Amino acid sequence: MYLDTANIDEIKESFTLGVMKGVTTNPSILLKEGRKRESVINDILGNSEGIVFVQAVGDSCEEIYNDSKEILQLHETRVALKIPANSEGLKAIKKLKGENPQVVILATAIFSVEQGFLSALAGCDFIAPYVNRMENNNIDPYEVIRKTRKIFDDRNLPTQILAASFKNTNQVVDILAAGAHTATVPFDILNSMLNKVLATASIKKFNQDWVELQGKI
Numbered sequence: 001m002y003l004d005t006a007n008i009d010e011i012k013e014s015f016t017l018g019v020m021k022g023v024t025t026n027p028s029i030l031l032k033e034g035r036k037r038e039s040v041i042n043d044i045l046g047n048s049e050g051i052v053f054v055q056a057v058g059d060s061c062e063e064i065y066n067d068s069k070e071i072l073q074l075h076e077t078r079v080a081l082k083i084p085a086n087s088e089g090l091k092a093i094k095k096l097k098g099e100n101p102q103v104v105i106l107a108t109a110i111f112s113v114e115q116g117f118l119s120a121l122a123g124c125d126f127i128a129p130y131v132n133r134m135e136n137n138n139i140d141p142y143e144v145i146r147k148t149r150k151i152f153d154d155r156n157l158p159t160q161i162l163a164a165s166f167k168n169t170n171q172v173v174d175i176l177a178a179g180a181h182t183a184t185v186p187f188d189i190l191n192s193m194l195n196k197v198l199a200t201a202s203i204k205k206f207n208q209d210w211v212e213l214q215g216k217i
Contacts (some may be wrong), residue, residue, distance in 0.1 A: 002184035010187040022050035055082035061091035080104035116148040120159035131167035142178040149179030
């Protein structure tokens with residue numbers, strides 16, 4: 001599970017749980033922090049563990065490639081790239097993987113099986129289907145994920161499905177059941193996954209009963 005945020009307080013709290021494998025960001029998330037990208041990413045690196053995904057920007061292969069090289073300078077091993085799964089993005093991915101096959105790349109903004117398959121063929125380590133955005137545009141994200149996972153498995157493609165874009169916890173459960181390897185969720189969704197009303201009420205009752213029991217011993 002990954003955390004989809006650049007907020008340091010949210011990152012600190014989430015990484016105390018022992019379930020997070022890293023952090024995902026994008027330009028919109030970084031904009032909320034009101035600081036330069038380098039400053040925010042360095043703070044994230046200092047307050048998290050695992051991979052930190054940073055999105056490369058640009059309209060052309062050259063622009064995406066150049067921004068990717070700048071991003072990779074932020075950390076030798078922990079920074080990974082998010083690159084849009086369009087024609088210019090795939091060209092940049094090919095170039096980057098050709099130079100260094102070890103660089104970790106996630107193809108982002110996946111809305112179809114075709115995009116996912118082509119991204120895997122290009123050598124991406126992860127793809128990020130946008131679940132809620134697909135639903136909002138009358139695309140069945142769970143069918144996209146099911147078909148994509150089958151294609152990956154049938155052809156022994158090592159690319160993992162890291163689903164993104166969620167508005168509720170049911171979506172997270174459904175994409176995992178459909179075959180996604182993992183997901184990146186915002187802080188509020190993570191909290192909703194943990195603090196279900198019934199679970200919270202039960203835990204509160206246990207604690208109250210324990211206090212009462214202590215008074216009787």
